[in-house]
Amino acid sequence: MAGFAAGAYRTTPGRGTSPGFRFTLYAILAVALMFMDQRRGWLAEARYFLSGAAYPLQLAVSSPTAAWRWLQSTFATRAALEAENAQLKREARDLEMRSQRYEALSRENGELRGLRDALPPVADHWMVAEVVNVELNDLRQRVLIDRGAHNGVFKHQAVMDSHGLVGQTMHVGPWSAEVILITDPEHAVPVEIERTSVRTIAVGAGPQTLALPFLPANADVKPGDLLLTSGLGGVFPQGYPVARVTEVRHDTVQPSAQIRARPLAQLDQLHEVMLVWFKADHPAAPTPASSTSVESDLPGGNPAFQPQPAPPRPQPAPVPAPGADIQATAARASAEHASVKQPAPGSPASLARSRQRSPGSSEAAVGSVGGPGSGSATGPAPAPAPATSAAREADGSSEPHASRSTAHTPETDP
């Protein structure tokens, strides 16, 4: 007898409807709900309000963690703050160095592509959202963020952090939104391998892992290859860093290679993320180096996100040659740049870090160089953004053009 007080409750028969009847009723109701929600989408409104109702409890549950974080930041020691400050300054200097030629390069790039002017960046503006520390589903890779429809968040919006792609919004409530991470088994990102510009799909494979299941066994993939969004699929524009290949196994019996990649975004310790608004009519970002060699040989996906270069140039000798050259030198160049720019802290560790960070900063660049419209970057950007991100944003809007640049600066430099 595990703890049912004997006789504490005595059934009184013959009262109310029979459980069987009520069960049938509830079951029918549940099935009807499922049908309406799944097949018809009639319950979108109801779900919207329900998630609004759930949000206070979720906030309450996450409040101890939030309080702990607040305590930590409040009682951070002077030494720690100074160290952080120094690091931020270093990063800012690094980014400014890279951004010095951004203007010229983007114009040059635009001219090369036969456009009259360089296109404005594809990212219109973005908003910082904090991750609400609450479990949505133990087995799926989902997080809740504290921005919702009231902040203009919409379904299938791209979510990033400063290192790379994070995921996209799934259910949007009034004040909160559910984000499906790129590592969720249900999520797939169309990507291209930066080195070879081979296009494929990266499927989530659990915590901090992506799989590339659709590449043939003889595909040219190496550990360390960078995966960028390919712009297909209509959610993510082209050229944003996603992951780095960590493992390539060729199994003789398998027709396809077993490839794993690790997301650049730190998905296991997400505190704050960026919701990004892209210009819907923008023909993808022209900035990334990969777009020079990739160009649109594959139509498909959302036409709005397709690169649309003016001359439909065929792709024989001239294009691949510089492209390949650029890409081959890219890694070396960025390494050199990193080492040149960071003489003071210049340890191997910091060098590696800056290299690792460069793709992330490229994405920040596209976001921050919001063109003329970047005044709006601060508009919807919420007030309670933490210090660092607020600074980042303020920076981005105050000097919209020169603010920062990108991983590909070194690539086009030589």
Place this chain on the structure above:
Amino acid sequence: MNARQAEPRGRMIVTAFIALILSILPLPEWLAVARPAFLVLTVLYWSIAAPRAGGLALGFASGLTLDVFRGAVLGQHALALTTITYVAVREHQKIRSKPAFQQALIVLGALVVYEFILFAIDGWSGHPLTTPLRWVHAATGALVWPLATALLERSYSAR
């Protein structure tokens, strides 16, 4: 005794609420996988201990709540939870008279059925999740069942 004879509705709701909080509390990943379905256990307990107090309604409402919090298809958890609640309400006398170990086994079975319904609906609605880890919580739920009943029993018979 007479005071308790009234259905413990308030207590049911309070304990269900606490169980809900326990099931959305952020945990480290390895622990989260083994997290027992506290809300399901609570609903099961009440449908066995107080089968006339509206366990089915509680099951349905808790299921809908879980749907909202888990971001699942609305009605998924509700259907699964109502089903096992119904069985528990029907068989409450048999289950109640069993020793703790057998009760835990029964709960294991109920949780497996519950998870299977979720699994089937996941597949139907196009969100399949085939990892075997999804069944772990049935085992841990059965393990904590004696403890959970002891706690809930205390809340029931207190005052």
